[in-house]
Amino acid sequence: MKFHVRTMTADDVAAGMHLKTTAGWNQTEADWHRFLASHPTGSFVAEFAGEVVGTVTTIAYGTRLAWIGMMLVDPAHRRQGIGESLMKAALEDLEKRDIRAIGLDATPMGRPLYERLGFRARSELNRWAWNRQASAIAPEPPSRTPGAIDLKSLLDQDSEVFGADRSALIRSFVETRPERFVVSSLGASRPDYGLTRPGTVADHIGAWVADEPTGAAAVLEALVGRSSAPRMIADVPSDHPFAGRLLHASGFRIARDLTRMYRGPWETPPLAGDVCAILGPEFG
Ligand SMILES: CC(C)(COP(=O)(O)OP(=O)(O)OC[C@H]1O[C@@H](n2cnc3c(N)ncnc32)[C@H](O)[C@@H]1OP(=O)(O)O)[C@@H](O)C(=O)NCCC(=O)NCCS
Structure with missing residues (x-):
């Protein structure tokens, strides 16, 4: 069985919260709803056997800049291309919306994936x-x-x-x-x-x-x-x-x-x- 990527909905927020808790991250349910409110079809999940195993969100600031976040894959499903597929879905959607530049803040784990997809490091935080x-x-x-x-x-x-x-x-x-x-x-x-x-x-x-x-x-x-x-x-x-x-x-x-x-x-x-x-x- 293979995973598939689909648009995130409000029903996926609980699964997103579970993934971010597993990763030790800090976001609230309200944060996920902010991404969905910004563009209801701009964030994505990966599903495997009916379970959400990965997420990515986008938020656009006009057409000048969009930000990608919440790139999370369940530890049991990593290194199978899920992260890359989620990123490609997000990028394709942003390209269709004519967003000029896309930013993100990469963890050391995420950085190689983003470099492969054309992102360039600008600064350190x-x-x-x-x-x-x-x-x-x-x-x-x-x-x-x-x-x-x-x-x-x-x-x-x-x-x-x-x-x-x-x-x-x-x-x-x-x-x-x-x-x-x-x-x-x-x-x-x-x-x-x-x-x-x-x-x-x-x-x-x-x-x-x-x-x-x-x-x-x-x-x-x-x-x-x-x-x-x-x-x-x-x-x-x-x-x-x-x-x-x-x-x-x-x-x-x-x-x-x-x-x-x-x-x-x-x-x-x-x-x-x-x-x-x-x-x-x-x-x-
Ligand atoms: C970063 C993260 C999202 C990547 O997700 P992922 O699903 O493992 O990503 P991919 O499978 O697309 O790519 C990861 C690696 O697996 C490799 N890979 C992809 N498919 C593979 C396969 N079928 N077999 C073996 N390796 C594979 C990729 O080439 C890539 O290699 P790299 O180590 O050179 O980068 C995931 O590790 C994660 O959730 N980390 C914790 C949270 C985090 O840091 N998120 C990033 C925030 S910026």
């Missing part, structure tokens, strides 16, 4: 992690109404930092948990901002954006202070001039590395240097 003392772990407090922030202009700034418009996605995080979105006016020329996303094993810091260390530190401190999760993580460009130093001073340590890769025409965006932490490997 360090995954920083910190475990909160057991006595400080608390349940998530109820959601609070945000203070006055000019979200529209921050989202415009975010498009310049990221190089594509991911405002709908960021808005969905901010609107779900407004108190997890922090803005600082200490930035040298622009506001600094950051958010944390809840995960199943950690609160994920990012996007974290600042053009100088003082504002970056203020945003980080507020994000850490507003979280009570047992673990916090952040994915930071390894050549960033100060983000790693700030995390290290707060007790974070490097847990693993990822490689940011692109396929297609991709220019580094004008404010890319402001990225202290990416939104996440599954979102870009």
